[in-house]
Amino acid sequence: MTKADIVQAVYSQLGGFSKKESADLVDLVFETLKETLGRGEKIKISGFGNFVLRDKRQRQGRNPQTGDPIVITERRVLNFKASQLLKQALNDRQEGGPSNGDGGEGQAVASLGSDDRE
């Protein structure tokens, strides 16, 4: 899935927005997320997950190719923590365990809105 598919979803599912408007709005969503994280602010999307920032101290690492020791400078990194709901959505269906080849059926979709927690 790319942004174009998300634009298509907004365009066809919501109605009232032109293709161009749909594209602009989807861009605006990701732009806003980016700018917020770029200010050092975390983002919490209930039902989906949290984008959290962590400050890492400088540490010693290695070039995995050569084994040479290198210094990894201090930095701020972004982590995504999936919400319980999203994790459930990926695992709800089939009793026989989830990893049956990641088959493309999406019949668990309906269960998404059923329990509103978080």
Add this chain to the structure above:
Amino acid sequence: MTKSELIEAIAARGELTKARAELVVNCVFDAMTEALQRGEGIEIRGFGSFTVRPYKPYDGRNPRTGQPVPVPAKRLPFFKVGKELKELVNNSRAHLAHVGEDDDDEGAFDDEED
């Protein structure tokens, strides 16, 4: 920023009603959730990509009681930060003055694409 703050921001910047902005924001995350449910990855240029990783079943433990608990096979979403956003985030430590130029950490982790 929470989802409702995101909705407010989209309403203001996109010149929409809040109700309309809420539909847009929900539609975006619903579409993404559905893609992940299908086992499909999502790639947003400049932002990052989401993939679904399968995990094998294993025996875990209840950390309180120490009792073994079987953990079934599961799928978990995984996010990899895009280059642009990664730099943006790192540069948000503005006051720290010296921003490192190198970008080759965690190579082993980054390269692990299933």
